[in-house]
Amino acid sequence: MGAAIIELDDVTLGYERHPAVHHLRGGFASGTLTAVVGPNGGGKSTLLKGVIGLLRPLSGRISVNGVDRRDIAYLPQQADIDPRFPISVLDTVLLGHWRRMGAFRPVTRAMRAAGAAALAAVGLEGFEARPIGSLSAGQRQRALFARVLVADSPVILLDEPFTAIDAKTTADLLALVLRWHGEGRTIVAVLHDHDQVRRYFPQTLLLAREAIGWGDTEAVLTPDNLRHVRAMSEAWDTEAPVCERGAA
Template sequence: MVRLDNLTVSYRQHPALHHISGQFANGSLTAVIGPNGSGKSTLLKSIMGLLKLSGGHVQVSTPRERIAYLPQMTEIDRSFPMPVRDCVLLGCWSALGAWGGVNADMLARADAAIHQVGLEGFDERTVGSLSSGQFQRVLFARLLVQDADLILLDEPFNAMDSRTTAALLELIKHWHAEGRTVIAVLHDDAQVNAHFGQTVLLARELVAWGDTAAVLTDANLRRARTLAEAWDDSADICHTDEALA
């Protein structure tokens, strides 16, 4: 589904991701972990095409409209007084465009998604009036409506209560069972071990990629911490092969 070839992404010419290569198989369920500042969110944004690459390539084998991306909640502005149902219906954007009208089938899909995430009766509530856990359920309902082949989740359980986390994990397992490709940035090693078969461990560079049990070893985790602590943003600028060509 996704192939990375020598991917390098830089901010102010210092690498946030440094020569990353590997592939996410069709239908795989993969966690992306690593210390703070290790490039996890940058990886998802690179796959989405939201960042300019400093070097290498990202190849995605599904059209952009078949990719769903959930950023960190801190990046989402909830001040606009949008009702829950309208927010969920944004999952139909690729079919609607700027001027398309919502039809009965789309409304039915939105209502079914709201029910599936356990928010019946919240249809007309504004998103700004919801708790963090309730709002995250709304965003997952929007992903359900979007019906994507590739789903990218950036810290979807951050600051969530255990009940909400368990419910959202069930949705992720459901997507995986349907053959969708799911890539999730996480920070809870126990959660990764319990629910994700594949793991990518980053520390700006790639530490390990493969079966979760083989990646989450004490040696790999120590190496990731050591690499993260060794990075110096004031160091010499990294010149990629592409920049030198």
């Protein structure tokens, strides 16, 4: 296992002073495939937003090593794309080239070819000219995976990529994730399906605001840990006083 490409140093992330991720320490090692699991409101999505810099930590530090933070490929939960916007599937996928083209540089023929190849890889060959709004939810997720594919990033963050997606699409996209893992990319995926995590994801972070477990999946997803998480999620305090930990 390589050095940690994403390091979390006593990180607290949250909204309006309420921590969603509380004093988290650890790292995602280069080339690992990690599932982030835990209860709703446990801070999983918040953690990903913190890593790509959409959310600034309330305290602590998140460092990304060897990669520009903006080059991390990130697929948010239910991407807030406007489905009625008049843009084609291919143009949507080509946005994955952003770090090479930015606001001004031209889209080259090679970039277009990469976009078309990515569409073929996610099973959307022939959909290039279709408006994005004409796709089903599963097809749209395939297109967004194609955009991640085009970005060709060494670090990929996926937030609930298989929620509300049919079984066939899930299987296809999961195969793509495993291919990325085989290519040595670092992948962090927020997931809910524990069986899926046990079968395909070697590493797991069990997050319920604090890390309940982080490491090899079978050592983390134990009945004890899961019971502990359930007890915690029922005991959350909305009127919590100011946290003094680490203040000294």
